[in-house]
Amino acid sequence: MRGRAGRIWKKYTGGSKMAAAGCAILALWIILAIAVPLFGPWSWSEQNAEIRNQTSSLAHWFGTDRFGRDLFARVWYGAGLSLFIGIVSALINGGIGVMYGAVCGYAGGKTDMLLMRAADIISSIPSMLYVILITLVMGAGAGSIILGLCVAGWISMARIVRGEIIRLKEADYACAARMEGIPPLRILVRHLLPNAAGPILVNLIFLVPQAVFTEAFLSFLGVGIAAPAASLGTIIQEARSQMILYPYQMIWPLLVLCVMILALNMIGTAVEEKTGGRRGWSE
Amino acid sequence: MTAVCREGTMRRAGEERMLRYTLKRMLIGVLSLIVLATVTFFLVRIMPGSPFQQGGVSSQVVEAVEEEYGLNEPIFTQYLNYMGGLLKGDFGISYQDPSTEVAEVIKRAWPVTASVGIAALAVSVLLGTGLGILRAVSEKRAVREIISGAGMLAAGIPTFAAAILLLLLFSVRLKWLPASGLLSPAHYILPVTALALYPAAVISRLTSNALSAEMGKAYYLFARAKGLGKWRAVFTHALKNAYLPVLNYVGPASASLLTGSFVIESIFTIPGLGREFVGSITNRDYTLILGLTVFMGAVVIAVNLATDLLCAWLSPETGRAYKKADGRQRK
Numbered sequence: 287m288r289g290r291a292g293r294i295w296k297k298y299t300g301g302s303k304m305a306a307a308g309c310a311i312l313a314l315w316i317i318l319a320i321a322v323p324l325f326g327p328w329s330w331s332e333q334n335a336e337i338r339n340q341t342s343s344l345a346h347w348f349g350t351d352r353f354g355r356d357l358f359a360r361v362w363y364g365a366g367l368s369l370f371i372g373i374v375s376a377l378i379n380g381g382i383g384v385m386y387g388a389v390c391g392y393a394g395g396k397t398d399m400l401l402m403r404a405a406d407i408i409s410s411i412p413s414m415l416y417v418i419l420i421t422l423v424m425g426a427g428a429g430s431i432i433l434g435l436c437v438a439g440w441i442s443m444a445r446i447v448r449g450e451i452i453r454l455k456e457a458d459y460a461c462a463a464r465m466e467g468i469p470p471l472r473i474l475v476r477h478l479l480p481n482a483a484g485p486i487l488v489n490l491i492f493l494v495p496q497a498v499f500t501e502a503f504l505s506f507l508g509v510g511i512a513a514p515a516a517s518l519g520t521i522i523q524e525a526r527s528q529m530i531l532y533p534y535q536m537i538w539p540l541l542v543l544c545v546m547i548l549a550l551n552m553i554g555t556a557v558e559e560k561t562g563g564r565r566g567w568s569e
Numbered sequence: 570m571t572a573v574c575r576e577g578t579m580r581r582a583g584e585e586r587m588l589r590y591t592l593k594r595m596l597i598g599v600l601s602l603i604v605l606a607t608v609t610f611f612l613v614r615i616m617p618g619s620p621f622q623q624g625g626v627s628s629q630v631v632e633a634v635e636e637e638y639g640l641n642e643p644i645f646t647q648y649l650n651y652m653g654g655l656l657k658g659d660f661g662i663s664y665q666d667p668s669t670e671v672a673e674v675i676k677r678a679w680p681v682t683a684s685v686g687i688a689a690l691a692v693s694v695l696l697g698t699g700l701g702i703l704r705a706v707s708e709k710r711a712v713r714e715i716i717s718g719a720g721m722l723a724a725g726i727p728t729f730a731a732a733i734l735l736l737l738l739f740s741v742r743l744k745w746l747p748a749s750g751l752l753s754p755a756h757y758i759l760p761v762t763a764l765a766l767y768p769a770a771v772i773s774r775l776t777s778n779a780l781s782a783e784m785g786k787a788y789y790l791f792a793r794a795k796g797l798g799k800w801r802a803v804f805t806h807a808l809k810n811a812y813l814p815v816l817n818y819v820g821p822a823s824a825s826l827l828t829g830s831f832v833i834e835s836i837f838t839i840p841g842l843g844r845e846f847v848g849s850i851t852n853r854d855y856t857l858i859l860g861l862t863v864f865m866g867a868v869v870i871a872v873n874l875a876t877d878l879l880c881a882w883l884s885p886e887t888g889r890a891y892k893k894a895d896g897r898q899r900k
Binding site for chain 1: 597600601604605608612615616721722724725726727728729730733734737741831832835847850
């Protein structure tokens with residue numbers, strides 16, 4: 287691997303096999319999630335009463351569900367939606383968390399104390415409540431679930447960034463920058479944050495599986511994505527009522543979900559080990 | 570002589586600082602609880618729908634009942650009434666079932682949730698620590714790889730997925746274990762396993778990472794050089810120092826285990842707090858939602874406080890660091 291991308295890859299993963307495997311699986315998952323609903327012969331939402339509850343066959347690789355919908359198309363459509371929600375909410379949470387944490391860490395004193403206590407309080411309210419509230423007010427769907435995930439999801443990132451900034455701001459180069467009269471915002475963005483890139487990246491990667499996890503969990507409880515749209519959590523929930531008769535309807539989406547989370551965790555763990563960044567899935 | 574004196578004064582100063590820190594954290598805990606109750610109170614009121622609106626009930630009846638419960642008064646008066654009751658430890662009565670008090674619901678559901686939670690906590694701490702130590706100490710590459718692989722797998726399966734798979738395998742297919750309720754010890758096995766899997770994976774990883782770091786330090790190498798066996802050196806010296814980060818995770822994790830998992834309780838039909846909570850939201854049972862949220866919030870805040878104090882108490886350095894930078898970084 288050459289060039290800038292290759293250097294970045296080496297710097298953050300150490301060229302580890304685990305990261306490569308994780309990325310390969312993730313890429314495959316993304317391709318399938320886009321290609322299957324677009325080019326596949328079956329629609330993810332069209333019902334067909336003649337082919338209900340069929341097990342795997344050549345025509346329907348994952349079988350069909352109780353409305354005669356092709357599970358292969360459905361599962362990949364759901365995987366795409368889950369991944370989309372995970373990535374978007376991780377980016378939003380990461381952005382908010384970095385800004386909040388950086389301000390707290392750099393300002394210090396009373397500002398820091400007040401802002402962090404506010405964060406403590408937000409994180410102590412069960413997140414179910416917000417999500418249900420938001421879905422009731424805004425209607426169930428990807429938008430409200432992302433909003434719900436973002437109410438409290440940024441706090442872990444804020445805590446990490448704050449800790450890093452507190453550690454870094456007394457470094458010689460930061461003092462030198464201050465003495466030169468460089469404005470605080472510029473010091474933060476140009477000098478401190480790039481030095482905290484390792485832990486930020488690790489946390490950002492791990493925010494994705496966490497969000498996928500939470501979304502699946504909420505959809506499973508019936509407060510997430512509403513029909514006809516379907517995420518992996520919804521598909522698992524739909525299969526639940528007849529899981530004794532047709533367990534395969536639940537096992538396929540579960541498998542796709544678990545492999546997806548595993549791939550994300552593998553990438554994250556490799557970056558974590560290489561950069562010495564802390565707390566991935568282990569927090 | 571002077572050295573002894575100075576040490577005494579330093580210790581006293583340290584104790585005083587610890588006491589101040591404790592009081593400060595407790596005050597913050599109480600404040601968080603008040604804010605939590607306030608925010609939840611208003612959040613619940615914004616939710617569309619009324620606790621008494623059900624099919625076939627006329628709007629006059631709904632209004633009459635709302636008046637009886639004081640729901641037509643200005644929201645601020647309602648808020649003051651509720652908070653006043655809360656101060657006296659009165660959670661009010663359930664709107665859905667006026668014959669039961671919210672406190673009774675909590676009293677009934679919490680022991681159920683807590684018994685499952687404590688069992689899961691014990692399993693995850695024992696299993697996690699054991700495997701973590703084994704991974705750090707073992708010289709066999711295969712052992713280390715298997716443990717980290719299993720850990721990553723366990724962390725990759727969502728709790729509800731693990732619960733369903735266990736249920737399908739052990740009670741539907743093999744019929745070895747009961748699928749629902751909590752009547753006998755055998756009923757505990759599946760929900761506890763499903764709950765303990767993720768924290769056990771995290772604990773084993775944290776333990777082994779921290780232990781590996783400790784095992785490179787001078788004091789450990791010195792202990793080994795003195796002729797102390799590997800296991801003894803780990804158990805008597807390294808583990809004590811390695812366990813602080815683990816404790817920092819176990820605290821908040823135990824708080825969430827003690828307040829119950831919505832999904833596990835719904836999958837295994839366990840009559841605990843999580844199930845009551847989900848039910849109360851669907852029923853718009855204002856007082857029950859509020860009471861349960863405040864109660865769970867109180868447990869979470871209390872356990873986090875206890876963890877922080879324990880960590881600060883165990884390590885004077887943490888105490889100092891806390892005072893200086895409040896370097897708290899956890900979920």
